[in-house]
Amino acid sequence: MIDKNYxxxxxxxxxxxxxxxxxxxxxxxxxxxxxxTIVIPPPNVTGxxxxxxxxxxxxxxxxxxxxxxxxxxxxxxPGTDHASIATEAKVVAMLKxxxxxxxxxxxxxxxxxxxxxxxxxGGIILDQLKKLGASCDWDRTRFTMEPTLYxxxxxxxxRLYNKGLIYRGVRMVNxxxxxxxxxxxxxxxxxxxxxxxxxxxxPLVDGSGHVTIAxxxxxxxxxxxxICVNPTDERYLSLHGKKVFIPLINREISIIPDxxxxxxxxxxxxxxxxxxxxxDYELGIKHKLPVIDIIDDNGALNKKAVLFVxxxxxxxxxxxxxxxxxxxxxxQTEEYKSTIGTSERxxxxxxxxxSLQWFLKMxxxxxxxxxxxxxxxxxxxxxxxxxxxxxxxxxVHDWCISRQLWWGQQIPAFYLQDGTLIVAKDKKEALRxxxxxxxxxxxxxxxxxxxxxxxxxxxxxxLWPISVFDGIENPDNEEINYYxxxxxxxxxxxxxxxxxxxxxxxxxxxxxxxPFRNVYLTGIVRDKQGRKMSKSLGNSPDPLExxxxxGADGVRSGLLFSAPAGNDLLFDDKLCEQGRNFSNxxxxxxxxxxxxxxxxxxxxxxxxxxxAWFESKLSQTILDVQDHFQKFRISDALLSIYNLVWDDYCxxxxxxxxxxxxxxxxxxxxAAALGLFDQLMRLLHPYMPFIxxxxxxxxxxxxxxxxxxxxxxxxxxxxxxxxxxxxxxxxEVVTKIREIRNTKQIxxxxxxxxxxxxxxxxxxxxxxxxxxxxxxxxSVTYIQESLAEAQTFVVKSDQFFVPLANDEDPAVLKEESExxxxxxxxxxxxVEAKLANEKFVQHAKADLVERERQKLSDAENxxxxxxxxxxxxx
Numbered sequence: 001m002i003d004k005n006y007x008x009x010x011x012x013x014x015x016x017x018x019x020x021x022x023x024x025x026x027x028x029x030x031x032x033x034x035x036x037t038i039v040i041p042p043p044n045v046t047g048x049x050x051x052x053x054x055x056x057x058x059x060x061x062x063x064x065x066x067x068x069x070x071x072x073x074x075x076x077x078p079g080t081d082h083a084s085i086a087t088e089a090k091v092v093a094m095l096k097x098x099x100x101x102x103x104x105x106x107x108x109x110x111x112x113x114x115x116x117x118x119x120x121x122g123g124i125i126l127d128q129l130k131k132l133g134a135s136c137d138w139d140r141t142r143f144t145m146e147p148t149l150y151x152x153x154x155x156x157x158x159r160l161y162n163k164g165l166i167y168r169g170v171r172m173v174n175x176x177x178x179x180x181x182x183x184x185x186x187x188x189x190x191x192x193x194x195x196x197x198x199x200x201x202x203p204l205v206d207g208s209g210h211v212t213i214a215x216x217x218x219x220x221x222x223x224x225x226x227i228c229v230n231p232t233d234e235r236y237l238s239l240h241g242k243k244v245f246i247p248l249i250n251r252e253i254s255i256i257p258d259x260x261x262x263x264x265x266x267x268x269x270x271x272x273x274x275x276x277x278x279x280d281y282e283l284g285i286k287h288k289l290p291v292i293d294i295i296d297d298n299g300a301l302n303k304k305a306v307l308f309v310x311x312x313x314x315x316x317x318x319x320x321x322x323x324x325x326x327x328x329x330x331x332q333t334e335e336y337k338s339t340i341g342t343s344e345r346x347x348x349x350x351x352x353x354x355s356l357q358w359f360l361k362m363x364x365x366x367x368x369x370x371x372x373x374x375x376x377x378x379x380x381x382x383x384x385x386x387x388x389x390x391x392x393x394x395x396v397h398d399w400c401i402s403r404q405l406w407w408g409q410q411i412p413a414f415y416l417q418d419g420t421l422i423v424a425k426d427k428k429e430a431l432r433x434x435x436x437x438x439x440x441x442x443x444x445x446x447x448x449x450x451x452x453x454x455x456x457x458x459x460x461x462x463l464w465p466i467s468v469f470d471g472i473e474n475p476d477n478e479e480i481n482y483y484x485x486x487x488x489x490x491x492x493x494x495x496x497x498x499x500x501x502x503x504x505x506x507x508x509x510x511x512x513x514x515p516f517r518n519v520y521l522t523g524i525v526r527d528k529q530g531r532k533m534s535k536s537l538g539n540s541p542d543p544l545e546x547x548x549x550x551g552a553d554g555v556r557s558g559l560l561f562s563a564p565a566g567n568d569l570l571f572d573d574k575l576c577e578q579g580r581n582f583s584n585x586x587x588x589x590x591x592x593x594x595x596x597x598x599x600x601x602x603x604x605x606x607x608x609x610x611x612a613w614f615e616s617k618l619s620q621t622i623l624d625v626q627d628h629f630q631k632f633r634i635s636d637a638l639l640s641i642y643n644l645v646w647d648d649y650c651x652x653x654x655x656x657x658x659x660x661x662x663x664x665x666x667x668x669x670x671a672a673a674l675g676l677f678d679q680l681m682r683l684l685h686p687y688m689p690f691i692x693x694x695x696x697x698x699x700x701x702x703x704x705x706x707x708x709x710x711x712x713x714x715x716x717x718x719x720x721x722x723x724x725x726x727x728x729x730x731x732e733v734v735t736k737i738r739e740i741r742n743t744k745q746i747x748x749x750x751x752x753x754x755x756x757x758x759x760x761x762x763x764x765x766x767x768x769x770x771x772x773x774x775x776x777x778x779s780v781t782y783i784q785e786s787l788a789e790a791q792t793f794v795v796k797s798d799q800f801f802v803p804l805a806n807d808e809d810p811a812v813l814k815e816e817s818e819x820x821x822x823x824x825x826x827x828x829x830x831v832e833a834k835l836a837n838e839k840f841v842q843h844a845k846a847d848l849v850e851r852e853r854q855k856l857s858d859a860e861n862x863x864x865x866x867x868x869x870x871x872x873x874x
Contacts, residue, residue: 006691052533175353205252223293275293465503656770
């Protein structure tokens with residue numbers, strides 16, 4: 001007995017446990033099968049499931065489940081990223097709660113705490129993904145800081161250093177004062193803010209007056225190295241080479257000319273602060289200016305600032321503005337729209353800072369990564385992101401790969417006591433190099449000091465498609481040779497350069513080939529108002545609560561009802577409600593079939609015909625679905641299946657074959673209906689795995705351990721286009737009769753008569769029984785002449801008449817027919833105009849052009865029939 005209501009919670013727990021117990025997601029190399037591989041974008045160990053994860057992982061699961069059903073060796077590798085900055089911040093906060101400061105413990109002690117934190121919280125998000133139904137091979141779960149993957153990162157650093165691609169140098173970097181680490185350009189989020197532009201007077205040393213500069217950062221004037229003006233600016237021609245005093249500290253600096261300065265911004269005078277602005281730094285190098293770094297790693301002013309030592313930079317700004325005002329140097333303040341860089345991880349305002357860091361040269365590595373996306377060896381879906389990708393890759397900068405943290409892969413660089421640098425896999429190897437290269441035979445390991453910095457998190461995750469199969473340490477192993485390159489990557493466009501481009505670079509650097517063939521870029525999940533979901537706005541629902549309320553299948557399908565690649569999804573609970581309603585519709589359809597009394601016997605002719613029609617509709621949809629998948633239109637594929645199940649199977653096919661109340665159904669008809677329902681469940685399984693498994697298992701006795709997960713994905717059979725066209729016309733007739741009932745407020749229980757005027761009456765003869773049932777008719781007759789006093793409508797070139805006892809008078813009928821004629825003639829002109837457009841006919845898809853031609857033919861037939869009717873009424 002099938003339960004009256006679908007209970008997702010119990011069913012989801014039951015079948016997920018069943019899938020795991022029977023290792024239905026497990027994968028191993030099989031030379032007799034085609035491999036299909038997805039590697040999960042590893043979520044941070046600090047993370048919990050959010051709506052973006054839900055969308056991203058649902059799409060991955062749809063792809064992997066479909067491939068599994070198609071007989072491929074489907075392997076979805078899960079894992080997590082150690083997330084250096086975010087995790088270290090969490091651990092530091094945890095230690096503070098225990099009364100422990102990071103500076104008071106050793107690196108080894110800190111890492112012990114960090115691993116304890118990771119073991120406790122790091123797997124939360126992966127467990128949450130199981131609630132969603134993610135069919136990962138969980139035995140393959142990897143972590144970017146596990147020993148093998150750690151070693152892969154170290155070996156990569158050593159190899160690239162030995163190739164001359166990694167170097168150490170002092171460069172201007174993005175400094176995060178809260179995380180106390182350098183960041184790459186891609187880890188900086190730029191925000192528009194309302195700032196202030198301060199106009200400050202710098203007195204000329206010779207006492208002849210002053211120059212006025214405009215700056216948004218008065219707290220850095222103590223680090224000024226020069227005043228710069230445009231050499232063509234007539235206002236300052238006489239000042240070239242003169243000196244000014246820096247206000248408050250009276251240090252002398254020169255006025256220098258350079259074309260870099262814009263004459264129409266601010267006052268035309270630029271304060272040059274090489275230590276605290278990237279452009280100023282470049283000017284400083286060009287003019288050989290001193291570099292005075294007055295801001296420490298915490299974002300506070302240091303001793304070189306002379307004033308406000310130890311004060312935070314923003315508080316120092318307030319104080320220096322006050323003092324400049326009091327001493328008469330600040331002459332004007334104006335509102336100014338500015339852009340500031342913030343840390344992606346901590347949100348702190350970035351401080352441009354000169355720092356000794358490690359860098360990776362990117363120019364040569366970027367070339368194959370750019371070429372193979374531009375030539376579509378690697379395809380981005382949607383392709384519109386190719387322009388963004390090209391822009392980044394053609395303007396690539398060296399990658400700052402060092403971070404001033406303890407949580408991460410420690411840079412494998414070792415220093416002798418005299419500062420000599422040796423890059424090696426470990427201390428033992430560094431010692432061997434020191435002895436061989438420098439003949440330092442008395443040297444011992446304790447004489448070597450390892451660089452304290454760790455590598456950027458992305459420096460481990462860029463190896464992910466290779467390292468998860470141990471392809472760095474063992475580049476010729478069975479798994480990497482079988483599963484690599486992977487097939488499809490699903491991720492967000494926000495990390496297209498961060499991660500995707502770098503994985504492509506690593507693929508060509510390490511294996512000389514692409515890491516994946518397709519990149520599906522999801523949109524951002526936004527709320528109904530179009531705002532990005534965030535904790536601070538409080539507009540992001542808890543995904544687990546959504547699953548609890550609507551069921552995992554309801555949430556999965558709800559998310560994908562309107563989530564085309566690359567386009568943002570405006571999320572509304574109603575989407576999940578629609579998904580839940582779909583689950584209930586499917587469940588009720590199955591209950592109906594299983595609840596029918598069965599009588600041995602053959603199907604009625606109209607049921608045989610209806611089955612043939614639905615088989616063709618099913619095959620047509622399967623072809624559409626496969627086409628959508630090839631083009632990565634995952635949402636469109638779901639909508640095709642949804643319409644097939646809801647409209648064609650439930651609303652039409654079941655209504656045709658359903659026996660009268662308390663009457664039995666023929667065994668042959670039921671078998672056909674269940675066979676078709678089986679195909680629908682397979683087609684739908686990648687999207688809604690739980691309910692489809694539950695129904696599929698209840699259709700018939702299954703062998704132990706067998707699952708729809710491994711059932712064959714449906715394939716298209718012969719499509720009988722004439723039957724589809726015949727049924728389409730019939731359903732349009734039924735719709736028109738129902739419209740007459742609604743308009744005339746006729747009870748659906750009252751049987752009506754239908755008269756058909758057609759040159760091909762045999763087209764309706766085989767459908768009479770279905771027409772009578774669906775439209776509740778007492779008779780269908782065929783006539784040669786039109787009926788003047790009847791409700792009439794046209795389908796294709798055929799006329800239909802529904803005589804009513806209290807029909808409206810001919811004048812009203814004539815008026816309505818004239819209105820419809822005017823509409824149809826206008827519609828006909830619009831279609832003719834479209835078909836007369838050569839560009840449309842040449843560039844539109846053939847089936848779209850054919851549909852327009854069919855619309856024109858239908859309109860012409862209806863116009864002809866209406867004109868005949870109006871002639872009689874006149």
